[in-house]
Amino acid sequence: MKIVKMTDLRVFIMSITVTLAFEVEGQSLSSNQKRANFTIADSLYALGNYTQAINNYVQSNEQNASLQIARSYSALGRFDKAIAQYEDIVVKNPEAQVAGFELGKLYLKTNAYEEGRKLFSKLIAENDENPEYHFYLGKIFSELEQPASSLNSYKRAIEKDSTHLRSLFQLGKYFVTKREKETALTYLNQGLTVYPDDVSLINLQALAYYNNDEYQKALPLFERLVELGEEKEFIYEKLAYCYFKNWEFEKAKSAYKTVIHLNDENSEAYFNLGQVFLKDRQIDSAQYYIQESIAVQKPFLAEEYVALAGIARNKDNIKSAFEYYKLAHQEDPDDAFIYYNVCTVADKLYEDPKTKLQFYEKFVGRFAKRDDYMGQMVAKRISQLKQEIHFLAN
Incomplete structure (x- = not known):
């Protein structure tokens, strides 16, 4: 049996102690480095340097590193990777409501509505008192075109808050x-x-x-x-119309002019401003703005031409009224009322009853099935003109 000397035993114990010390120190350095990586990653994330943040989070062993990686991918717009990372967190830790909530919002953002519906329903089952869960479920139901369920979710949200x-x-x-x-x-x-x-x-x-x-x-x-x-266009438009309906014409004019300043191609604003001037008995200004309405738009001008024809009639300018009604008819040939006005103005413009008759007969040919007031008036006038032509021939 070999006898171990005391000096050899001391050397052996010291070597084991030194080895263990080095191993502990190495582990401590590794752990410290990983914590340092997480701190660096957080700083990079806060500065918006998400790619470098991800690289440092990967080298960290902190508990929240996976969640921060998912957030970083989401911030970069790499939603597929973010979703995969969030889903991995939720699978490994089903109780992770923060990750689940953020994943649910990302499902909504990426139009994955059915996945979002399932997830928020699960979150609500776990925590029914959170109004945000009900709100986002309501938004998802809305996207799924389920309005009743959507409204119910919004109502549940305000029940909670x-x-x-x-x-x-x-x-x-x-x-x-x-x-x-x-x-x-x-x-x-x-x-x-x-x-x-x-x-x-x-x-x-x-x-x-x-x-x-x-x-x-x-x-x-x-x-x-x-x-x-x-200071938005649609707000001024509605404000102007409210002034107009309230007979506050100067304020209506000012509001419509603001609309035009915001969008000088808004033909409806020009037209409505013309209507305000017309109501305020400023005929020339009305005519100017309605003509501007025509100038800034392309097709469909029937309404504007009819308005200008009406103004021309008010000014006893029958020839201009006739031209505007004809233009309106060209824009909308299926509108019986417009062509009826063509007929009645032509009736005043021309002296020859045969010429007048042509317009009325065209009305009958175009709108033969009409048996309303206009149709009856046209039929009556045709009868009168035919009698007039007969008497002139004799």
């Missing part, structure tokens, strides 16, 4: 579109109680009244939108 503005907005928007004013206003007023200056809610509230022809109630709301900085 009565101040959930985005759900109140979606409910208000739906009922404004359906022209259910009172229901829309219930939700919109609830939202405006929370945030009185929310321009989206004020706009919907204004439209609820506007679509119901309650222009006096809509007017101050559109004015409020302008005060809040909503």
